[in-house]
Amino acid sequence: MNKGGNPKGGTKKEAFMRRLTIDDLKKIKEQYEATFTLRHGSYRARVTIHMGTCGIAAGAREVMSALVEALAEAGVKDVVVTASGCAGLCSKEPMATVELAGQAPVKYCQLDAQKIKRIFSEHIQGGSIVQEYALVMGSETSY
Amino acid sequence: MEDLSLHILDIAENSINAGANRIVIRIEEDPGRDIYSLSVEDNGRGMDGEVLTMAEDPFFTSWEGRRNGKRFGLGIPLLKQTALECGGEFRLDSEPGRGTTLFASFRHSHVDRKPLGDLGATMLSMMCGHPEIRYVLFYDAIGSGATGGGFHYGFDSGALVEELGDTPVNLPEILLMVKDSINDAISQGRQQAKITAKSHNRF
Numbered sequence: 001m002n003k004g005g006n007p008k009g010g011t012k013k014e015a016f017m018r019r020l021t022i023d024d025l026k027k028i029k030e031q032y033e034a035t036f037t038l039r040h041g042s043y044r045a046r047v048t049i050h051m052g053t054c055g056i057a058a059g060a061r062e063v064m065s066a067l068v069e070a071l072a073e074a075g076v077k078d079v080v081v082t083a084s085g086c087a088g089l090c091s092k093e094p095m096a097t098v099e100l101a102g103q104a105p106v107k108y109c110q111l112d113a114q115k116i117k118r119i120f121s122e123h124i125q126g127g128s129i130v131q132e133y134a135l136v137m138g139s140e141t142s143y
Numbered sequence: 144m145e146d147l148s149l150h151i152l153d154i155a156e157n158s159i160n161a162g163a164n165r166i167v168i169r170i171e172e173d174p175g176r177d178i179y180s181l182s183v184e185d186n187g188r189g190m191d192g193e194v195l196t197m198a199e200d201p202f203f204t205s206w207e208g209r210r211n212g213k214r215f216g217l218g219i220p221l222l223k224q225t226a227l228e229c230g231g232e233f234r235l236d237s238e239p240g241r242g243t244t245l246f247a248s249f250r251h252s253h254v255d256r257k258p259l260g261d262l263g264a265t266m267l268s269m270m271c272g273h274p275e276i277r278y279v280l281f282y283d284a285i286g287s288g289a290t291g292g293g294f295h296y297g298f299d300s301g302a303l304v305e306e307l308g309d310t311p312v313n314l315p316e317i318l319l320m321v322k323d324s325i326n327d328a329i330s331q332g333r334q335q336a337k338i339t340a341k342s343h344n345r346f
Binding site (some may be wrong): 020022025029032049051052056057060064065068069071072076077081082083085 | 261265271273303309311314317320322
């Protein structure tokens with residue numbers, strides 16, 4: 001926003017979002033609305049990052065940031081990323097569960113930023129499980 | 144936990160499990176008085192006196208194991224330990240139905256005080272995992288020395304949601320912008336206000 005413009009509005013919101021400008025948000029919004037009809041609101045994949053105390057201490061935040069970066073870089077909008085709590089396998093953290101629509105979930109363990117990026121390109125984008133990092137396939141009822 | 148912002152992420156997870164839909168995080172830095180403090184306030188279901196005292200006990204859990212035995216919440220005891228080791232204080236106030244406020248302080252110059260770390264990534268993780276919750280963040284730094292000064296920073300995910308309308312707040316590019324905005328604002332603010340620790344603590 002330039003110096004001369006908008007004397008009454010804007011100041012409060014600008015204080016809240018420095019680098020995050022209203023213009024940028026508008027662009028994202030327009031882009032999203034333009035592609036919305038193509039997506040029918042359904043998700044192709046769902047990734048759950050385990051974010052209990054154990055996961056966070058082991059590096060789950062970096063894993064989540066890296067995954068969000070990979071999604072943004074690839075311009076992917078039909079993958080949903082969520083967080084869950086401790087799954088009871090604290091020594092295997094950071095863990096993530098990748099679930100492609102219509103397929104059994106795959107749990108990956110002892111992840112880091114590089115590993116999740118590889119999982120993103122090979123499993124989520126490419127459709128083939130990264131067996132080196134996978135712990136188990138299928139769902140469990142304990143969490 | 145390697146840094147304080149990881150503790151914040153961990154504590155916020157408790158608030159979410161308590162059914163909160165608003166979490167207010169306050170961080171205050173006052174090198175002149177040698178205090179670094181943080182608080183996390185939620186409007187979740189709260190705890191009564193008995194549960195409240197037990198929440199600080201590492202061998203207590205509010206989670207009943209569905210299969211065999213129990214799992215233990217170590218988040219609160221870990222932060223309490225960190226605070227007390229750094230010559231600070233720890234308080235947990237709660238009222239059933241009203242929410243919970245956690246407060247932890249540290250001696251700013253204490254060698255064991257963890258750095259703040261990547262607060263932007265903490266906000267990214269919270270907004271990505273639970274976008275339905277409103278996160279409010281305040282960062283206040285009080286400058287030391289005769290020139291005084293300091294800086295204040297605020298972020299409200301509610302304002303962002305309002306601005307975005309029907310566009311979800313957890314789109315990757317928005318989350319990354321939020322992360323960078325918060326980290327840039329705080330590091331620039333600290334630099335401009337010349338916030339430095341008194342002693343050997345580099346952070």
